[in-house]
Amino acid sequence: MNPQNPMDRWIERHLARLEFGRFLRHTAEWLAAFLFVFGAVVLGVKLALPNFWPGVLWLGLLAIPVCVAAWLRSRNARFSRTDSAAMLDQALGAGGLLMTLAECRDARWEERLPQAEAAWREGIPRVRPSRFARFLVLPLMFAVGAGFIPLRKANTEPILRNTVGRKASRDLEEMLDQLEDVAVLEEKERKQLEEEISKLTEETKKNPLTHEKWEIVDSLRERMRVRLDSAALEAAKARDATGLLSKDLAGDGPPLSDERKIELEKDVIETLRKMMKNGAFKGASQNLRDELQRLTKNGQLKLPDDPAERQKLLDELKEHLDQEWEKLEEARKKCQGGQQGDCPLCGKGDCKGGQCQGHGHGNRPGRGGVNRGRGDANLNLDGDSDAENTEFKNTVLPPGFLDDPKNQVLGVRRVTPTVDPAESAVRGAKRKYDPASGRETWNRRLRPRHRSVVKKYFETK
Amino acid sequence: MPPRKSTREKRVTDSVPAEVEPATDVWDDGPVEGLLSPAEVDEARQTLERFLDGLGTAILGQQELLELVVICVLSRGHMLLEGLPGLGKTELVKALSSLLGLDFRRVQFTPDLLPSDIVGSPILEDRDGSRSLVFHKGPIFANLLLADEINRATPKTQSALLEAMQERHVTVMGESHPLPLPFFVLATQNPIELEGTYPLPEAQLDRFTFKIDVGGVSAETLQEIITTRRHGQSPKLKETIDAAALNRLFDLTDRVHLPEAVSNYIARLVTATHPERDGSPQDVGRFVKFGASPRAAIALATTARAAALLAGKPNAGFDEVRRVAHSVLAHRLILDYAARLEGWTPAKMVDRLLETVSEVAREVPADLQA
Numbered sequence: 001m002n003p004q005n006p007m008d009r010w011i012e013r014h015l016a017r018l019e020f021g022r023f024l025r026h027t028a029e030w031l032a033a034f035l036f037v038f039g040a041v042v043l044g045v046k047l048a049l050p051n052f053w054p055g056v057l058w059l060g061l062l063a064i065p066v067c068v069a070a071w072l073r074s075r076n077a078r079f080s081r082t083d084s085a086a087m088l089d090q091a092l093g094a095g096g097l098l099m100t101l102a103e104c105r106d107a108r109w110e111e112r113l114p115q116a117e118a119a120w121r122e123g124i125p126r127v128r129p130s131r132f133a134r135f136l137v138l139p140l141m142f143a144v145g146a147g148f149i150p151l152r153k154a155n156t157e158p159i160l161r162n163t164v165g166r167k168a169s170r171d172l173e174e175m176l177d178q179l180e181d182v183a184v185l186e187e188k189e190r191k192q193l194e195e196e197i198s199k200l201t202e203e204t205k206k207n208p209l210t211h212e213k214w215e216i217v218d219s220l221r222e223r224m225r226v227r228l229d230s231a232a233l234e235a236a237k238a239r240d241a242t243g244l245l246s247k248d249l250a251g252d253g254p255p256l257s258d259e260r261k262i263e264l265e266k267d268v269i270e271t272l273r274k275m276m277k278n279g280a281f282k283g284a285s286q287n288l289r290d291e292l293q294r295l296t297k298n299g300q301l302k303l304p305d306d307p308a309e310r311q312k313l314l315d316e317l318k319e320h321l322d323q324e325w326e327k328l329e330e331a332r333k334k335c336q337g338g339q340q341g342d343c344p345l346c347g348k349g350d351c352k353g354g355q356c357q358g359h360g361h362g363n364r365p366g367r368g369g370v371n372r373g374r375g376d377a378n379l380n381l382d383g384d385s386d387a388e389n390t391e392f393k394n395t396v397l398p399p400g401f402l403d404d405p406k407n408q409v410l411g412v413r414r415v416t417p418t419v420d421p422a423e424s425a426v427r428g429a430k431r432k433y434d435p436a437s438g439r440e441t442w443n444r445r446l447r448p449r450h451r452s453v454v455k456k457y458f459e460t461k
Numbered sequence: 462m463p464p465r466k467s468t469r470e471k472r473v474t475d476s477v478p479a480e481v482e483p484a485t486d487v488w489d490d491g492p493v494e495g496l497l498s499p500a501e502v503d504e505a506r507q508t509l510e511r512f513l514d515g516l517g518t519a520i521l522g523q524q525e526l527l528e529l530v531v532i533c534v535l536s537r538g539h540m541l542l543e544g545l546p547g548l549g550k551t552e553l554v555k556a557l558s559s560l561l562g563l564d565f566r567r568v569q570f571t572p573d574l575l576p577s578d579i580v581g582s583p584i585l586e587d588r589d590g591s592r593s594l595v596f597h598k599g600p601i602f603a604n605l606l607l608a609d610e611i612n613r614a615t616p617k618t619q620s621a622l623l624e625a626m627q628e629r630h631v632t633v634m635g636e637s638h639p640l641p642l643p644f645f646v647l648a649t650q651n652p653i654e655l656e657g658t659y660p661l662p663e664a665q666l667d668r669f670t671f672k673i674d675v676g677g678v679s680a681e682t683l684q685e686i687i688t689t690r691r692h693g694q695s696p697k698l699k700e701t702i703d704a705a706a707l708n709r710l711f712d713l714t715d716r717v718h719l720p721e722a723v724s725n726y727i728a729r730l731v732t733a734t735h736p737e738r739d740g741s742p743q744d745v746g747r748f749v750k751f752g753a754s755p756r757a758a759i760a761l762a763t764t765a766r767a768a769a770l771l772a773g774k775p776n777a778g779f780d781e782v783r784r785v786a787h788s789v790l791a792h793r794l795i796l797d798y799a800a801r802l803e804g805w806t807p808a809k810m811v812d813r814l815l816e817t818v819s820e821v822a823r824e825v826p827a828d829l830q831a
Contacts, residue, residue: 021829079823086722086821089778096769096778099720106496109775125829 007113010120011102015084017124019074024127026070028135034066035139039146046149053151091123165204168217172197175224178331182324183280184231196220225335232328233396238271239321246314249307268317269301276301280324288316497716497775505713506773508706509535512560515701519556520549521689522682528771529673529788530557535714535767538670538760539626539646541611541661541792548675550649552695554607557647561707562700563604564641570614572657576621580631581638596633601625604641608648612658619665622646626668643707663751663795670760671785672792710770717766718776724762726820727782731758733818734794734810742817748800749810753793760789779820787811 038059045056081102089098092114101110114120176193179185185193200216209217241264247253248261256264272292275281281289291313295301304310497505509531516527530553533540542550551567558565568579581599585592600606601622611619625631626646630639648669650661666672678686689696702710733741734752745752764785765777772781791807800810 018825018829021826025826082721082725083821083823086720087825089722090821094778095774095780096720096723096776097774099722099778100496100718100776103720104496104718106775108499109496125825127829 006120007098007101007110010124011081011085011088011098014088014124015079015081017127018079018084018087021125021127022078023071023074024129024132026074027067028132030066030070030073031063032135032139034063035136035143038062039139039143042143042146043149046146047152050151050153057147088123092119162204162208165209165213166201168209168214169197169201169204172200172217172220172224175221175335178335179224179228182228182231182327182331183275183278183282184227184328186278189227193220193224225332228328228332228335230396232325232332234271234274235321235325235328237396238268239318239325241265241267241271242314242318242321246311246318249311249314265303269303271321272317273301275324281320283323284320285316288313288320291316495716496718497713497770499775501713501716502770502773502775505710505770508702508710509771511701515560515698516553516556519559519695519698520553521685522678523549523553523675526553526673526675529671529785532764532767532771532785533671533673533788534561534645535710535770536670536760536763537643537645537711538764539668540648541666541669541672542647542649542675543652543672544649544675545653545677546651548677550675551607551609553675554605554647554649556695556698558605558607559698560701561605562703563643563645563707565605565607566600566603567607567609568600569609570611570618572613572615572659574614574618576618579618579621580625580633583634594634596636596638598638601631602638602640604643604645606644606646608646610650611648612650612661614659616659616662619659619661623665623668643711666792667754667756669792670764671788673788714763714767714770717769717774719762719766720776720778722821723765723777723779723782725822726779726818727758727761727765729822730782730786730814730818731755731761731790733814734790742813744805744810744813748796748803748805749794750797751795753790757789757793761785764789783815786815790814 041059042056045052082099085099085102089096092098094113097109097112101113176190176197179193180190196216197220200213200220203213244253244256245261245264245268248256276292276296281292292301295304295313304313513524513527513531516530517524520527530540534557542553544550554567555565568574577599579599579601581597581602583594583596586595588595608622621631625640625644629642629644630637632638646669651658729740731753732738734745734749734757735741736746736749736752738752761782762777765781768781768784769775769777774781787808790811794807794810796805796807796810800806
């Protein structure tokens with residue numbers, strides 16, 4: 001074969017073009033498959049194995065061996081020279097002469113072949129890369145799209161267990177902080193609460209809260225709330241008493257009786273004593289603190305007798321008590337989690353004028369009533385009134401109750417509480433018929449006329 | 462008195478006509494070196510044009526038919542002409558014999574024709590006081606045998622031609638008698654008269670290189686025939702090609718190159734006629750009962766070479782194969798009854814084959830095509 005011969009050169013060109021076309025075809029097909037697989041792997045890594053990102057992108061280099069394999073594949077099934085000559089013969093319309101001359105060289109007949117270069121060029125098939133690119137468009141979009149899928153972030157934070165118990169402990173600690181900020185706790189009580197809460201916190205880290213632990217959590221929470229409420233009430237009471245005394249001294253408003261004045265003065269002194277003991281005057285002005293220090297003799301606080309001096313002290317006290325009360329109110333709101341209202345008695349927010357409208361009695365756990373509450377109030381099923389319940393219990397009136405001009409004060413009785421509110425918290429209350437007492441409720445005898453009531457009460461609607 | 466010879470020892474004398482040229486080795490399949498030169502092709506072309514002109518003088522308006530006849534003669538094949546009476550089949554053969562200057566015999570096939578009436582028979586003769594069986598050659602011992610209305614003879618008589626057509630000799634009483642070369646059988650048959658006819662068996666049909674359907678002529682041609690031939694007599698034809706020139710044409714035909722791709726096409730075309738082969742067209746699988754034989758492939762190649770020489774080419778191409786495909790393949794395809802019901806004919810099946818089988822074994826990939 002003479003390589004310089006134009007016919008041979010064109011046949012070789014035709015053959016090379018065929019081979020290139022086949023190579024492109026195989027490459028496009030195999031690359032399309034590879035891109036689909038590559039995209040799927042990238043997608044899988046991004047969604048399931050994020051630690052392998054972006055190392056998985058190195059798999060893209062496998063496209064090179066894929067192309068090499070496609071080239072080898074196209075070489076294995078390559079066209080023969082006979083095939084190429086036949087195709088070119090057809091394209092030129094040579095009637096078999098080109099095929100013949102490709103097999104039997106004869107210069108006499110080669111002149112009969114097309115001599116024009118353009119005719120031969122027309123016979124060479126054209127490679128259109130766009131045709132092969134069509135194969136790759138969709139797989140390429142898939143692979144690139146897989147690369148843009150957001151990486152799934154692995155949760156590196158340790159898994160917290162018993163989050164509910166921890167939160168409860170944290171809430172208790174925050175409540176205690178609030179109580180310390182407003183200085184309503186005595187040192188002994190503060191240490192006791194602190195110790196109990198820290199103990200509870202430690203136990204919560206190890207084990208989830210049990211029923212008994214939840215009882216303790218509720219008891220502590222209630223205890224601190226009650227302490228805060230009582231402090232707020234006392235502050236409000238002292239503030240009001242200070243205001244009344246100040247107005248009376250200034251001759252503004254209705255005059256107070258001497259007994260009333262003494263009573264109010266005692267209230268103020270008692271409240272101030274407690275506040276001083278708890279350190280609630282740390283935030284007061286230096287002048288006020290000095291004045292109070294001066295008035296305290298032998299541990300007893302006494303208001304000055306001089307009217308001007310008394311007036312000035314009462315005004316300063318009222319201002320300070322106002323601030324303290326506001327701080328206490330703010331602390332109460334925080335401790336109640338913003339779920340309850342301002343009323344320290346019922347917890348509702350619509351008790352206007354500081355007067356409790358009686359919400360919540362019977363609706364709150366442990367408050368008794370006729371609803372289907374927890375039912376842990378004492379039951380008296382013998383039909384007789386309890387001697388203790390024949391009298392009204394002494395209750396602390398809500399702030400401003402006495403200031404309502406429509407009300408007429410018949411008398412105020414000051415009674416030392418017989419029950420510590422903190423200890424009388426619902427959770428902590430001893431139950432008469434708890435299982436430990438040996439007198440279980442179910443073991444008691446009910447009168448026939450009460451049985452239907454009890455039965456109806458526990459019936460499921 | 463000389464001893465009497467036994468029947469087996471009887472001498473059979475071959476009475477070959479003196480005017481018949483001795484057989485030349487036209488079947489030499491040895492390597493053919495070199496392509497035909499343009500001069501050789503031109504020489505053959507001129508001779509064949511004269512030949513065609515002569516045939517055209519006798520047979521008017523049938524150029525395609527005449528070219529097929531010439532192709533068949535160049536390929537040294539036998540030809541079966543099928544057509545209605547009066548279309549000039551016999552006239553064509555007579556004109557052929559006149560132009561070629563070959564020994565021509567005509568046998569009118571009838572139902573009572575016997576094989577010995579064709580091939581000849583030994584006859585007891587008394588020569589110089591001794592009797593011997595002398596073989597008297599039949600009409601088959603000619604260069605050109607016209608078997609007129611061949612389907613009227615019985616299969617027994619028809620089969621008398623089998624050996625002669627394939628082997629170019631006949632065997633009588635164990636003695637082979639070579640036929641003069643070239644030897645052509647040109648048969649005719651009428652497709653419409655079925656009563657009293659015997660359709661040619663497949664083996665007999667397969668030996669005919671060409672089966673050509675002789676069709677009618679146009680009105681212009683008929684007018685010319687009416688004008689020039691008052692009593693239907695053909696013009697006197699002179700010998701155009703003598704034996705030497707014919708042998709030369711045979712030689713040139715053999716030297717026509719058949720490219721590898723073309724031979725591959727012929728092989729795939731013939732293979733595709735077999736319904737059981739993979740890659741055969743769906744219609745072949747449905748309607749063809751038996752496909753073409755290897756003899757058909759050989760005939761395709763030979764006639765394609767002849768067609769190429771007639772076209773003035775040193776090589777056969779795909780066009781030549783397609784040109785002779787109908788004449789070579791159609792009578793070799795045996796269709797089943799379903800094909801008849803569906804209206805398929807062998808010619809239609811060949812058309813389908815030519816449509817389906819690609820010329821080049823591996824075509825240009827679709828993505829590279831324009």
